[in-house]
Amino acid sequence: MSPINDIFDELNADLAPGQEKRLNFDEIELKGGHLPGETVDFSHGDVDAFEPIPEALDNFNHGYKEIGAAQAYTVYRGREDIRLDVAEKLSSFSGTAIDYENELIITPGTQGALFLAAGAMITPGDKVAIIEPDYYANRKLVHFFRGELYPVTLDYMGHGDKAGIDLKQLEDGFKDGVSTFIFSNPNNPSGVVYSKGEITEIGRLIKKYDVNVIVDELYSRQVFDGRIFTHLSSLNIVPRENIITIIGPSKTESLSGFRLGVAYGAKAIIDRMEQLQAIVSLRAGGYSQIVLKNWFNEPDHWMIERIEAHREIRNELLRLFREADFEVRTTEAGSYIFPRLPGLSIDCENFAKILNKQAKVIVTPGTQFGPGFKDSIRLNFSQDKEKAVDAVKRLIKVAGFYKVE
Amino acid sequence: MSPINDIFDELNADLAPGQEKRLNFDEIELKGGHLPGETVDFSHGDVDAFEPIPEALDNFNHGYKEIGAAQAYTVYRGREDIRLDVAEKLSSFSGTAIDYENELIITPGTQGALFLAAGAMITPGDKVAIIEPDYYANRKLVHFFRGELYPVTLDYMGHGDKAGIDLKQLEDGFKDGVSTFIFSNPNNPSGVVYSKGEITEIGRLIKKYDVNVIVDELYSRQVFDGRIFTHLSSLNIVPRENIITIIGPSKTESLSGFRLGVAYGAKAIIDRMEQLQAIVSLRAGGYSQIVLKNWFNEPDHWMIERIEAHREIRNELLRLFREADFEVRTTEAGSYIFPRLPGLSIDCENFAKILNKQAKVIVTPGTQFGPGFKDSIRLNFSQDKEKAVDAVKRLIKVAGFYKVE
Incomplete structure (x- = not known):
């Protein structure tokens, strides 16, 4: 293989946040059924739910x-x-x-x-x-x-x-x-x-x-x-x-x-x-x-309200994950949570593909953040709260289908 | 010098089109006087003169x-x-x-x-x-x-x-x-x-x-x-x-x-x-x-009229340059002309700096396009026609101040 192939193999972006639409799912065997619900893309924030700075x-x-x-x-x-x-x-x-x-x-x-x-x-x-x-x-x-x-x-x-x-x-x-x-x-x-x-x-x-x-x-x-x-x-x-x-x-x-x-x-x-x-x-x-x-020139209270709204979504998602035995650190800043999947028969990359296919929920596999994070997934919770809560409930259900007994 | 310095020395962008505002002119000795007139920046096209596609x-x-x-x-x-x-x-x-x-x-x-x-x-x-x-x-x-x-x-x-x-x-x-x-x-x-x-x-x-x-x-x-x-x-x-x-x-x-x-x-x-x-x-x-x-969806005649307007500016500038003994090839496509300066005592890089200082006319030195083009300058003639004509007249006058007798 030529050196440029080596370099680009390392850059493979197919599992990168936002690129999931270009993935090929054919080879994955599914357990459990499809879960209905609206698509939620946790790979990045939803700027329809939290809109850009006014003006x-x-x-x-x-x-x-x-x-x-x-x-x-x-x-x-x-x-x-x-x-x-x-x-x-x-x-x-x-x-x-x-x-x-x-x-x-x-x-x-x-x-x-x-x-x-x-x-x-x-x-x-x-x-x-x-x-x-x-x-x-x-x-x-x-x-x-x-x-x-x-x-x-x-x-x-x-x-x-x-x-x-x-x-x-x-x-x-x-x-x-x-x-x-x-x-x-x-x-x-x-x-x-x-x-x-x-x-x-x-x-x-x-x-x-x-x-x-x-x-x-x-x-x-x-x-x-x-x-x-x-x-x-x-x-x-x-x-x-x-x-x-x-x-x-x-x-x-x-x-x-x-x-x-x-x-x-x-x-x-x-x-x-x-x-x-x-x-x-x-x-x-x-x-x-x-x-x-x-930027840094937002209307009064805009930033305070935005942070408070995100704090509420964070709290609700953390609660759901912890109830379902996903280990997760409380987010101190930003809009990410990085829970550990509880003992599944598949790794996070296959879980991300399956979750997208079975429940229309998009998350980023932990391996994007280091080769050792095979049991973790990242979610950006800057989302419509109701949809996010429903999507995380589906996520937890799908994880259940693949749990090691 | 470390390798990264070598690489970045080659990338020096100070004379690149559009960067002239960041140049330091202190060391240049001027001949002839300042020529009044509006600033014309030939380093790129003027999107106020030729506006973006409507809509x-x-x-x-x-x-x-x-x-x-x-x-x-x-x-x-x-x-x-x-x-x-x-x-x-x-x-x-x-x-x-x-x-x-x-x-x-x-x-x-x-x-x-x-x-x-x-x-x-x-x-x-x-x-x-x-x-x-x-x-x-x-x-x-x-x-x-x-x-x-x-x-x-x-x-x-x-x-x-x-x-x-x-x-x-x-x-x-x-x-x-x-x-x-x-x-x-x-x-x-x-x-x-x-x-x-x-x-x-x-x-x-x-x-x-x-x-x-x-x-x-x-x-x-x-x-x-x-x-x-x-x-x-x-x-x-x-x-x-x-x-x-x-x-x-x-x-x-x-x-x-x-x-x-x-x-x-x-x-x-x-x-x-x-x-x-x-x-x-x-x-x-x-x-x-x-x-x-x-793009490729412009109003009828928009493109035809734009090309015709550019052809007229091109023709007028070519005429001025040739009258003043600048050798120049007729542009066949695009908005650039690349005339040769007629026997000056300074190279194109100093000419570009001086021209900016004495006549508020910005051109790109030929050496940006290859080390051998020390006697050439590039102009983007996608400009307001009247201002461009006046600026090229000033350019020709300034060149006259530095002609080798």
């Missing part, structure tokens, strides 16, 4: 009609006045000084930011530390840029006060020559938030071993139950030239259809990310960029 | 309001009904059968398509043939994917009936182990169209030496003076598994602000491109995708 579309139309060419063609890192506005808002939110001219880039989604940051840091053969479980693209990016994965365990089921990162393992990796560390906080898929102690220690290790870090804080605005969220960049432990933070309005704010993300941090890395963006996609969609002005 | 924005709003979540989250290769529509239109336009399910992907701009196609074909050390001059990103993509450039000369000033590709050089490269060939037709920056004879011979050589080809036909709808345009894919010489064609609505149709492009061709390569898109930016902007329904 986002109006602002897009304004950009097209009133600003026109200057909005269509921006410099590759994004239109200056929008970078200025976003840098101010993110400085305030994250407790981190951000120079809009040199330290921030607007990208096509946070996926775009992650790709550019990884491409600006990783060269073939580099050791890259990632968390298991963590966002599926992190490991794929390392493969694509021909780095070497160094997995670090997150014992997310264990601790009420910590996320559960194995700091000893992380330091061993850093001693062993890891040059880049990529992780999400809140963790995707488990929904746990790293404690201030954990973030402080991560920062200290990054500084001590001169590692570059990409921290993906995509879900950091939607925090439940008064949990404290600590922005790694705000601690001023990691040197400015070693850190890139990623965030965007695709999740909590439901603006995913506009494909917008932001990265901020080290000037030299942001410069490289822009050079890379010039050959990847030129810029985030010109007219879309202006929608960032609506 | 494109209405359709975007329809996608957001009426389709909602299904439009925001599509499979990575793009929403099925849009792929079906686009495949039918492009099949008819290009004379090539396209299977919408397997042979077509929607990307964030044609830049996105080019990046994904190159990433799906090139592995480190591969020899990649490119044309000089040709679109600046082609060579940068080869550098980024650590391929080895094999440049092929296009003698674009020479021939009325041919584009001027050196087919002997191309075959020598193929014999020498070139595995991928990337070129634009119509050629960017010169605006020449490859003859049917040239395309046929290119196809024959690709087949004979089993090379992969990416042909960028971005400007192939805007053809002047009855010039015949030959789609490489339509000749059925190149095996289906070896060819990817790229096209999009960003130029002639002025939809660049929506960031939309399309690639069609080899199933196995389209599959890889989708796997890569999954980690690069997930998908082209969801709501934007629906705007592709307006």
Whole structure:
């Protein structure tokens, strides 16, 4: 097999969230019957149930009609006045000084930011530390840029006060020559938030071993139950030239259809990310960029009500899963839950396929987040509550059909 | 210097089209005075002068309001009904059968398509043939994917009936182990169209030496003076598994602000491109995708009138340049002209900086299209005619200040 086949075998996206429509189900043998009900796609949030920030579309139309060419063609890192506005808002939110001219880039989604940051840091053969479980693209990016994965365990089921990162393992990796560390906080898929102690220690290790870090804080605005969220960049432990933070309005704010993300941090890395963006996609969609002005600028109470509505759905789904003996950690931030399937005769990948076929419920198999999570599934509970509850009841029934006695 | 610095030095985008706003001019010594007049940016087309396809924005709003979540989250290769529509239109336009399910992907701009196609074909050390001059990103993509450039000369000033590709050089490269060939037709920056004879011979050589080809036909709808345009894919010489064609609505149709492009061709390569898109930016902007329904579906006469208006601007600018002893080939398709500066004391990169400073006229230096084009500049003449004429007069005056006596 040629090297390019090897690389693309690792990138296989057939089981990735949102790609389920392209799966082939023919070979699976079903037990139990079909369960009627509306299709619910837990692979991502439902922006019909939780709609985009009000007036986002109006602002897009304004950009097209009133600003026109200057909005269509921006410099590759994004239109200056929008970078200025976003840098101010993110400085305030994250407790981190951000120079809009040199330290921030607007990208096509946070996926775009992650790709550019990884491409600006990783060269073939580099050791890259990632968390298991963590966002599926992190490991794929390392493969694509021909780095070497160094997995670090997150014992997310264990601790009420910590996320559960194995700091000893992380330091061993850093001693062993890891040059880049990529992780999400809140963790995707488990929904746990790293404690201030954990973030402080991560920062200290990054500084001590001169590692570059990409921290993906995509879900950091939607925090439940008064949990404290600590922005790694705000601690001023990691040197400015070693850190890139990623965030965007695709999740909590439901603006995913506009494909917008932001990265901020080290000037030299942001410069490289822009050079890379010039050959990847030129810029985030010109007219879309202006929608960032609506971000962190939502109507009064909009964010509070949204978080409360998500908290209620979370509570109800956790209750159902626990009643049915699925082990699950309580989501501390974001919209994901990551339950363990209770002793089934099939693994999570086949369960996901079967569930889709038998009950029209779409979930993401745990193996997308690390090879060890064969007994877990991820659900994004940013859904219509009634439909989500009914779908999880069907999910639990289907699991019952395949239980090992 | 570390390898990643080497890679990013080659990607330097400071002189790339659209990035001029971020240049530093301090070190340049000026001759002659400032020339008053409105800023004209010839680095790209002016979508205020030539507006997007009517109803494109209405359709975007329809996608957001009426389709909602299904439009925001599509499979990575793009929403099925849009792929079906686009495949039918492009099949008819290009004379090539396209299977919408397997042979077509929607990307964030044609830049996105080019990046994904190159990433799906090139592995480190591969020899990649490119044309000089040709679109600046082609060579940068080869550098980024650590391929080895094999440049092929296009003698674009020479021939009325041919584009001027050196087919002997191309075959020598193929014999020498070139595995991928990337070129634009119509050629960017010169605006020449490859003859049917040239395309046929290119196809024959690709087949004979089993090379992969990416042909960028971005400007192939805007053809002047009855010039015949030959789609490489339509000749059925190149095996289906070896060819990817790229096209999009960003130029002639002025939809660049929506960031939309399309690639069609080899199933196995389209599959890889989708796997890569999954980690690069997930998908082209969801709501934007629906705007592709307006493409190839413009009001009667819209396209004919647009081409005629561009032909008139082209003719006027060519006349001005030739009167002032700038050598220039007549554009056969697209909106670019690529004149040679007549014997100046400065090279094109400094001329571009000076011109911007002294006369507020932005052009792209020839060195973006190949290291040998130190005496050339590229202009996109999709502009307000009156302003463009005035700006070219200023350009000619500024050139006069720096003429070698």
